[in-house]
Amino acid sequence: MAEVKFENVTKAFGETVAVRDLDLEIHDKEFLVLVGPSGCGKTTTLRMLAGLEDTTKGRIYIDGKDVTFLPPKDRDIAMVFQSYALYPHMNVYDNMAFGLRNRLISTGMKQLRAGVTLVMWLIVIAIITVLSQVAGMIFGKPFYSMMMFGGIGAFFLALSLYPDFRLTLTWKGMIFLSRYSNLARDYIRIEKTIEERVKWAAEILEIPELLKRKPRQLSGGQRQRVALGRAMVRQPKVFLMDEPLSNLDAKLRNSMRAELASLQSKLEITTVYVTHDQVEAMTLGHRIAVMNKGVIEQIGTPDEVYSRPETLFVAGFIGTPTMNFIRGKIESDQNGLKLVSPGISLLLSESELGKRYQQLKQYTGKDVVLGIRPENVKIETEVEKAASLPGIVTFVEPIGSVTNLFFEIGRGEKITVSVEGYRKIGRGDSSTLFFPYDMMHFFNPTSGKRIC
Numbered sequence: 001m002a003e004v005k006f007e008n009v010t011k012a013f014g015e016t017v018a019v020r021d022l023d024l025e026i027h028d029k030e031f032l033v034l035v036g037p038s039g040c041g042k043t044t045t046l047r048m049l050a051g052l053e054d055t056t057k058g059r060i061y062i063d064g065k066d067v068t069f070l071p072p073k074d075r076d077i078a079m080v081f082q083s084y085a086l087y088p089h090m091n092v093y094d095n096m097a098f099g100l101r102n103r104l105i106s107t108g109m110k111q112l113r114a115g116v117t118l119v120m121w122l123i124v125i126a127i128i129t130v131l132s133q134v135a136g137m138i139f140g141k142p143f144y145s146m147m148m149f150g151g152i153g154a155f156f157l158a159l160s161l162y163p164d165f166r167l168t169l170t171w172k173g174m175i176f177l178s179r180y181s182n183l184a185r186d187y188i189r190i191e192k193t194i195e196e197r198v199k200w201a202a203e204i205l206e207i208p209e210l211l212k213r214k215p216r217q218l219s220g221g222q223r224q225r226v227a228l229g230r231a232m233v234r235q236p237k238v239f240l241m242d243e244p245l246s247n248l249d250a251k252l253r254n255s256m257r258a259e260l261a262s263l264q265s266k267l268e269i270t271t272v273y274v275t276h277d278q279v280e281a282m283t284l285g286h287r288i289a290v291m292n293k294g295v296i297e298q299i300g301t302p303d304e305v306y307s308r309p310e311t312l313f314v315a316g317f318i319g320t321p322t323m324n325f326i327r328g329k330i331e332s333d334q335n336g337l338k339l340v341s342p343g344i345s346l347l348l349s350e351s352e353l354g355k356r357y358q359q360l361k362q363y364t365g366k367d368v369v370l371g372i373r374p375e376n377v378k379i380e381t382e383v384e385k386a387a388s389l390p391g392i393v394t395f396v397e398p399i400g401s402v403t404n405l406f407f408e409i410g411r412g413e414k415i416t417v418s419v420e421g422y423r424k425i426g427r428g429d430s431s432t433l434f435f436p437y438d439m440m441h442f443f444n445p446t447s448g449k450r451i452c
């Protein structure tokens with residue numbers, strides 16, 4: 001169980017207000033994506049939740065507990081950064097184990113481990129000395145010196161070349177000691193738990209064969225998995241991810257995206273994921289929060305945000321190609337309402353728009369912005385329940401499964417139309433554009449808010 005709540009949270013860096021009066025509730029097991037353009041305050045929001053940044057105002061709760069002033073280590077969260085932040089000198093296993101070790105292994109255990117290491121070394125040196133003495137007695141004095149220097153040299157060479165050797169020595173010492181010391185016994189138990197968890201995470205991420213490698217011996221995608229693994233091993237209440245896929249190439253990003261989504265639903269850990277990529281947001285999030293200039297403009301399921309954007313910003317930010325906007329005045333004559341702008345007159349049908357027609361009526365004589373998505377504009381011959389306008393093709397962009405057609409309507413107003421497959425239409429051709437009434441969005445240009 002882990003719910004997260006931001007209550008009226010503000011963060012200012014001097015004059016810059018990075019996050020303003022943020023109210024946000026993230027449900028248990030939810031995958032919430034925070035999306036918005038660069039500099040809108042996404043990372044700052046995440047860092048405040050992680051405890052890496054103080055809040056200027058407001059409260060943050062995890063599971064109903066006020067964590068606003070708790071240090072990061074007491075918040076039970078794990079963060080995956082864009083840069084992965086792996087330790088280059090540690091192998092994958094230790095990188096993944098690091099956070100958990102830090103949390104579970106006490107200072108006393110560390111001191112005990114260091115002591116055991118020293119004792120084990122002394123024992124090895126003592127064995128070398130004894131063997132050298134014996135060799136000296138049997139074969140003469142030169143053999144003593146040879147065995148002694150050679151043995152100690154080889155021992156230290158092995159220590160520096162094979163870290164596993166050093167670890168094995170310490171481990172053996174700790175196991176021996178665990179018969180007599182509770183502290184050593186706890187240490188062994190914790191290391192076994194860590195091993196289980198690292199292996200569990202490595203299995204899920206399909207990287208068990210990489211555990212002994214150093215980060216520099218890994219590809220970008222593999223490093224990314226290790227960074228994820230490190231967070232998984234902690235089994236935290238909340239995962240925080242700051243653009244974890246942005247360093248990957250497009251193909252890998254797509255496949256990792258799908259893996260992340262299935263991983264999150266398997267682990268059922270509340271996740272807050274930050275990205276500026278709206279496709280990533282739409283495909284990953286149970287809900288997405290669209291942020292602009294430090295404020296969340298809309299929060300909802302991908303479908304809600306796509307089909308009913310509450311502000312002009314959200315309408316323009318979500319969806320590719322971007323939604324078309326036509327700014328015009330609502331005028332009324334004997335045929336009813338029209339949206340009028342230079343060279344354009346679009347009939348607004350009362351019977352088709354229904355209740356929305358009444359809302360638009362209140363804007364008679366005022367400016368509104370009509371928004372319509374490129375995939376919703378039709379150019380087929382005759383579409384029912386749609387307003388129509390003539391347009392001229394200025395550019396054709398075939399991109400495989402769809403073709404983007406760029407039209408000019410009225411006096412130079414640009415409209416993009418996305419059609420499936422390939423169209424035999426070229427620059428300079430004219431066509432009628434149909435705008436289905438149920439796909440129209442109307443906004444107030446002054447407040448930027450949705451009218452209907």
Ligand SMILES: Nc1ncnc2c1ncn2[C@@H]1O[C@H](COP(=O)(O)OP(=O)(O)OP(=O)(O)O)[C@@H](O)[C@H]1O
Binds near residue numbers: 018042
């Ligand atoms: N330590 C800081 N000191 C001063 N200003 C900061 C600091 N950190 C962030 N800011 C400012 O706060 C605003 C929000 O920054 P933030 O890093 O949260 O943006 P973001 O949404 O994560 O952007 P991006 O997508 O580029 O990562 C920006 O204007 C940024 O310049």
Ligand SMILES: [Mg+2]
Binds near residue numbers: 042043044
């Ligand atoms: Mg950021």
